[in-house]
Amino acid sequence: MPDVVNTALMQGGCGKREQILDAAKRLFIEQGYGSTSMDAIAAVAGVSKATVYAHCDGKQALFAAVTERECRRVTARMEIPGDVDTLALYPALRRIADSFLDAIFAPESLALLRMVIAESGRFPALGRIFYECAPGLTLASVVRYLERMRDRQRIDMQDCHCAAGQFLGALRGDLHLRAALGLPVEREALAGQAEAAVETFVARYAIQGR
Amino acid sequence: MPDVVNTALMQGGCGKREQILDAAKRLFIEQGYGSTSMDAIAAVAGVSKATVYAHCDGKQALFAAVTERECRRVTARMEIPGDVDTLALYPALRRIADSFLDAIFAPESLALLRMVIAESGRFPALGRIFYECAPGLTLASVVRYLERMRDRQRIDMQDCHCAAGQFLGALRGDLHLRAALGLPVEREALAGQAEAAVETFVARYAIQGR
């Protein structure tokens, strides 16, 4: 885990920092920012409160640090598979769809999304950081993929950016909002949504002669 | 405003209750649940803290009351227009799209969405109430519209529920998430997204012979 070492070195050097960030992450997600006390964070981390303050400048800075670390973690999940260019359009879109849905319906992703949306009003920079680390990154990947397919005459499309947003939006459908609100989502419905979105997209944009 | 009168009568009878709910709504949205104190609510409402407690059983109950009232308010925005059946498929979907986007991108809707998502982990019932009052209501309306169109041989569709989710998801695209995260959304991009979603939907599902 070289990342841990780097982070620790950057900030001054021991595993306690990770303990504190882990504890803070758990409590911020479980209880929300406002209801989480620095006492509780210190207790869960197994350190004293003064140690918490030695590692970060107050509660807001700690919250920002937690969010940035989590964003960096989910980023890895958000890149679309690298082998899609070797596939035909339909199976490639299926792969992208599966990868995307796995990423955004993962419990950790949903928890982070809730936390960021919850506090984005009070921490304006947070929304942008999260967007660019997660959904914005996937969107950009899909846009690039669509541009390549357009260059190869596989699809007929003017605005790849808009089409990519439309595709990812159709994949989310109603179910992502349901999941973000804590409502149950059946795996069958998710698979059906993915298939319908891919089929519709192909029906609309694929160039007939294959 | 008969609704105000009804609410007041139901709960025991004076404008103070509305003042308290208004103050609580503002502070919960601005500061979040955990960071909002009952003192602050009482001060903004212009009453004493004891009066707040006379009108509701504690902070959680007050939060639930605020959310339910706001959900009821946005519900009115969420019904799709009643005259869509007299229109052809394409203009009807455009109307539905415009109505839907106006509703979900309204600042009040976004603020409520943030507040509900933020606390849905701690108040499990909240997510369901909100969903059924707002996005679930629209979804059901669109499902019924699509079923009528299917009965009239205007569209070829197996699963109207899935298709409706897909349509609304494509309308949201990437922009609704951006807005929920507090990022700027250009009106042009929104209009483009709407047009693309409707065109794609028609291209996929409309029966050719009109």
Add this chain to the structure above:
DNA sequence: GTCTATACAGTGATAGAC
């Protein structure tokens, strides 16, 4: 850096006078 101990304002909630 880490801990124990503590300062002191602010928290949700209530009692009792009017």
Add this chain to the structure above:
DNA sequence: GTCTATCACTGTATAGAC
């Protein structure tokens, strides 16, 4: 119903010893 005054407790943040 409404207020003032107050409860017991927790909040963020810091001082000083090791």
